[in-house]
Amino acid sequence: MKITNVETYLLDIPLKQRAITDSQTRLESVEFVAVRLDTDEGINGWGFNWNYTKGTRAVQAIIDDTYAPKLIGKDPLMYKTVLRELHYTNHFIGQVGITRVALCAVELAFWDIKLKVANLPLWKYLGPMKDKVKAYNTDGGWLQVTTDELIKDMTALVERGYDAVKMKLGLPDPREDFKRVKAVRKAIGDDIKLMVDVNTVWDLKTSKVWGRKLEELDVYWLEEPMNPFDKKAHAELAQSLDLPIAIGETIYTKYDFRDYIEMGAVDIVQADATKLSGIDEWLDVAALARCYNLEVIPHTNVQQKLHAQLAAATPNVPMVEHCYESIADIWEDPIKVVNGYYTLPDEPGLGCKLTDKVLTEYRIG
Ligand SMILES: [Mg+2]
Structure with missing residues (x-):
């Protein structure tokens, strides 16, 4: 199995309840980056990460500019070696923070593929x-x-x-x-x-x-x-x-x-x-x-x-x-x-795909 395409979605999803606050932040919406990995066998994997402050565009840029070119052609079932390579792609600009947030979104997409191949939910x-x-x-x-x-x-x-x-x-x-x-x-x-x-x-x-x-x-x-x-x-x-x-x-x-x-x-x-x-x-x-x-x-x-x-x-x-x-x-x-x-869910896969409506309506990049 090989990865053929990487698609990212930058989203800003408003909370439907009243605006809420904690001691640091007034929360009115949640930013997301959703990642879809397509494969040559027709299985795709969805991963995501979230942020209730701002700046998620930087996470999307990490994936699009530095991870995606290295993902094409890779076997998603060998994902641990791929993630190791991705980590060292940009570790001089951040061992943690946005690079890890981006890495996690890709890792979750790999898990979604693995679970769909296994035909089981994560748990x-x-x-x-x-x-x-x-x-x-x-x-x-x-x-x-x-x-x-x-x-x-x-x-x-x-x-x-x-x-x-x-x-x-x-x-x-x-x-x-x-x-x-x-x-x-x-x-x-x-x-x-x-x-x-x-x-x-x-x-x-x-x-x-x-x-x-x-x-x-x-x-x-x-x-x-x-x-x-x-x-x-x-x-x-x-x-x-x-x-x-x-x-x-x-x-x-x-x-x-x-x-x-x-x-x-x-x-x-x-x-x-x-x-x-x-x-x-x-x-x-x-x-x-x-x-x-x-x-x-x-x-x-x-x-x-x-x-x-x-x-x-x-x-x-x-x-x-x-x-x-x-x-x-x-x-x-x-x-x-x-x-x-x-x-707990029954469907095979990670079960963390945003709805098509959300992916369309709240997409900002
Ligand atoms: Mg807390």
């Missing part, structure tokens, strides 16, 4: 441990809503069957954050897991002081309290708190996860295959975490179908994030959550 190909996967929900906890709206949104999720929910922190005054967590805890009761996410804006002292306070409210984890480059600060924080520290959505290599784990700087590993170089590296991280008795609870916003399938085949993944429900229908056969559990 069955990997060898599942379970046939449904627990979801926790982040869509009720955005930062811009009033405390009354927050309580309404979070309790609505619990009523829909979620027993684990997450809310955003990182307001200018942490005392306001604390009051909101307290109000939500009171509203949802003691039996629901409640996680908080700072999106990296606190410093070490703030994280220590307010992390200790959050323990009083039985918070299940404190997510991305600080700059993810500062592993030493995370190690010191983890030493000083009983509250588990969760991090991973802005960590781009398995070597960084190794360092975090060995330094005792992370309790919940939130590895995201779309920030790593794809499925293979995610599986490496999950295996590494398992050796250290750590749980992996993948970060997602649009890539739930990928991670729910990985979770089904990985013993140390107890649940997977769910959010951005307003745009779930951008995917063909979108994954559903019923009573707090993901329903």
Whole structure:
């Protein structure tokens, strides 16, 4: 089998819900790069990557200008050697960041071809441990809503069957954050897991002081309290708190996860295959975490179908994030959550193709 054509799509897909904010970003749309690899045997593979800030045109350029010429004529079933070549194509301009985001999109397209050849969905190909996967929900906890709206949104999720929910922190005054967590805890009761996410804006002292306070409210984890480059600060924080520290959505290599784990700087590993170089590296991280008795609870916003399938085949993944429900229908056969559990797909392949309507309507390049 040989690759005969590489097609990329740059997309800007608006969120249908109200604009939402976390401590860093006001989110109104999600940019995508979708990749289609065509082969001489009529099978094609779809991969993607996403970005809820801007600048995805650079990712598309990496694929079109530096990867595509090297992909033509290659055997997609020998993809690991191909990916290695692609990595060294542009590693002087970026070992991580946009080059890895681009590499992942291609890796996912290779997996889609491999799974279509095997005639299996990802989770069955990997060898599942379970046939449904627990979801926790982040869509009720955005930062811009009033405390009354927050309580309404979070309790609505619990009523829909979620027993684990997450809310955003990182307001200018942490005392306001604390009051909101307290109000939500009171509203949802003691039996629901409640996680908080700072999106990296606190410093070490703030994280220590307010992390200790959050323990009083039985918070299940404190997510991305600080700059993810500062592993030493995370190690010191983890030493000083009983509250588990969760991090991973802005960590781009398995070597960084190794360092975090060995330094005792992370309790919940939130590895995201779309920030790593794809499925293979995610599986490496999950295996590494398992050796250290750590749980992996993948970060997602649009890539739930990928991670729910990985979770089904990985013993140390107890649940997977769910959010951005307003745009779930951008995917063909979108994954559903019923009573707090993901329903896994049956169709062969990765199952991560955007609909033709989305590929046409929101294409910007
Ligand atoms: Mg997060």
